[in-house]
Amino acid sequence: MELPLLVALREDGSVEPAVNPALQNQDLLVLFRKMLLLRALDEKAIKLQRSGRIGFYVPCTGQEAMEIGSGFALQEGDWIFPSYRDHGVALLRGYPLASLVGQLFGNASDAMKGRQMPNHWCDRSINLVSVSSPVATQLPQAVGAAYAAKLRGEKVAAIAYFGDGGSSTGAFHVAMNFAGVYRTPTVFFCSNNQYAISLPVSRQTASDSIARKADAYGFEGVRVDGNDVLAVTKVTRDALARAREGGGPTLIEAVTYRMGPHSTSDDPTRYRSEEEIAGWAKRDPVRRFTEYLRKAGVVDGVEAAKWAEEAREEVLRAVKECEGAPPVPPESLVEDVYAEMPWHLIEQRKWLPHAEE
Ligand SMILES: Cc1ncc(C[n+]2csc(CCOP(=O)(O)OP(=O)(O)O)c2C)c(N)n1
Structure with a gap:
C-alpha cells in the first residue's frame, strides 16, 4: 500500500489536527517572513547572475515550505548537513543573510574567503556543516556525527538534506543501512522536487515512493506535502524528537517542485512542459501559506505586501553591503x-x- 501524503493545510483553510504543529501566531509569522525572505533572495540572486555580478546561483523557489518548516523544527546543538539548495535552513538557523550573499560574491565579505563554490557556505558556530558538492556524500557524514553524539550521550540529532537524485547513490544506501543498524539519531530529509537536473523522479526509482525505502533498513519513512510549511514543521519536529530520545532514524520525503532552473547554468524548458509548471504553480507554498494566514486572521493583505517589500529591501541591503567589498587578498x-x-x-x-x- 502506498504511504499516505501528510497534509496540514487543507483547501478550505482549516488545518488537519493530526498534522498540526500547533504554533503560536508569533511563530507562524517567523515562518512566513523567512519564506518571503527566501523568495526575495532567489529573485535578486538570479538577477545578479543574469547581469554578470555573480557567477552562479542555485535557486529554491517553490521549495520554501520544506526549507523553512524543517529549519524551524531544528534545535540548538543539532547538526545540519545541507545540500546546495538549503539557504532557507541556514537562514532559519541564524546564518546571516549578508554571509549568504557575501559567499555568492566570493570577495572579502565572504567568510569562506572565496575558496568555495557559490552556495557552499557553512558555519561552525551553529553546527552548519559545509555543503558537499558530490551528490549525497553528506549522508554518511551526518550518520557519523549522529553516531558520535549518541556515543557521547548528547541529546542532539543530525539532519541530512538531499534530493530525489541523491537517493540513487551508494552513499544513500550505506548511510541508511548504518543508521538503521546502529539506530543513530539521524533524520534523512529528502526534497523530492521531481527532478535531478533534467532526470525526472520516475527514472530515479521503481519504488512507489522514496520514503518507502526506509522499510528495507528497519526504520520509519514518512511522506509529507513539501509545499505545506505546517506539515513539514510537524513531521520534522516529531522525527527529530524521536531521534534525540533514542528512537532512531527517520526518512522524510518532502514532495515538492523546483519552480526554477536547477541552477543558473540550466535551461529547464528543455525538459519540462509549461502545463506541468502551471500545475505546480497553483500549489505555490508562499501563496498557500499567505492564504491560510489571511483566512486565520493572522495577517491581512496590507501586512503581507509590506513584509514582502521589507524582505526585498533586506536583500538589497545585504547586496549593497557585500558587493563593494574588495577582492580577497x-x-x-x-x-x-x-x-x-x-x-x-x-x-x-x-x-x-x-x-x-
Ligand atoms: C556524485 C555526483 N554526480 C553528479 C553530480 C552533478 N550533479 C550536481 S547536482 C545533480 C542533481 C542532483 O539532483 P537531486 O539529488 O535530485 O537534488 P536537487 O538538485 O534536485 O535538489 C547532479 C547530477 C555531482 N555533483 N555529484
Whole structure:
C-alpha cells in the first residue's frame, strides 16, 4: 500500500489536527517572513547572475515550505548537513543573510574567503556543516556525527538534506543501512522536487515512493506535502524528537517542485512542459501559506505586501553591503592550513601578486 501524503493545510483553510504543529501566531509569522525572505533572495540572486555580478546561483523557489518548516523544527546543538539548495535552513538557523550573499560574491565579505563554490557556505558556530558538492556524500557524514553524539550521550540529532537524485547513490544506501543498524539519531530529509537536473523522479526509482525505502533498513519513512510549511514543521519536529530520545532514524520525503532552473547554468524548458509548471504553480507554498494566514486572521493583505517589500529591501541591503567589498587578498591562499606557516608556503606566498613580502 502506498504511504499516505501528510497534509496540514487543507483547501478550505482549516488545518488537519493530526498534522498540526500547533504554533503560536508569533511563530507562524517567523515562518512566513523567512519564506518571503527566501523568495526575495532567489529573485535578486538570479538577477545578479543574469547581469554578470555573480557567477552562479542555485535557486529554491517553490521549495520554501520544506526549507523553512524543517529549519524551524531544528534545535540548538543539532547538526545540519545541507545540500546546495538549503539557504532557507541556514537562514532559519541564524546564518546571516549578508554571509549568504557575501559567499555568492566570493570577495572579502565572504567568510569562506572565496575558496568555495557559490552556495557552499557553512558555519561552525551553529553546527552548519559545509555543503558537499558530490551528490549525497553528506549522508554518511551526518550518520557519523549522529553516531558520535549518541556515543557521547548528547541529546542532539543530525539532519541530512538531499534530493530525489541523491537517493540513487551508494552513499544513500550505506548511510541508511548504518543508521538503521546502529539506530543513530539521524533524520534523512529528502526534497523530492521531481527532478535531478533534467532526470525526472520516475527514472530515479521503481519504488512507489522514496520514503518507502526506509522499510528495507528497519526504520520509519514518512511522506509529507513539501509545499505545506505546517506539515513539514510537524513531521520534522516529531522525527527529530524521536531521534534525540533514542528512537532512531527517520526518512522524510518532502514532495515538492523546483519552480526554477536547477541552477543558473540550466535551461529547464528543455525538459519540462509549461502545463506541468502551471500545475505546480497553483500549489505555490508562499501563496498557500499567505492564504491560510489571511483566512486565520493572522495577517491581512496590507501586512503581507509590506513584509514582502521589507524582505526585498533586506536583500538589497545585504547586496549593497557585500558587493563593494574588495577582492580577497591573494596571499590569503596560503593561510588557515597550518598553525605556523611552513617555509615552503612562505616562499610561495612571495610569488603571489600583491603579496606583502
Ligand atoms: C556524485 C555526483 N554526480 C553528479 C553530480 C552533478 N550533479 C550536481 S547536482 C545533480 C542533481 C542532483 O539532483 P537531486 O539529488 O535530485 O537534488 P536537487 O538538485 O534536485 O535538489 C547532479 C547530477 C555531482 N555533483 N555529484
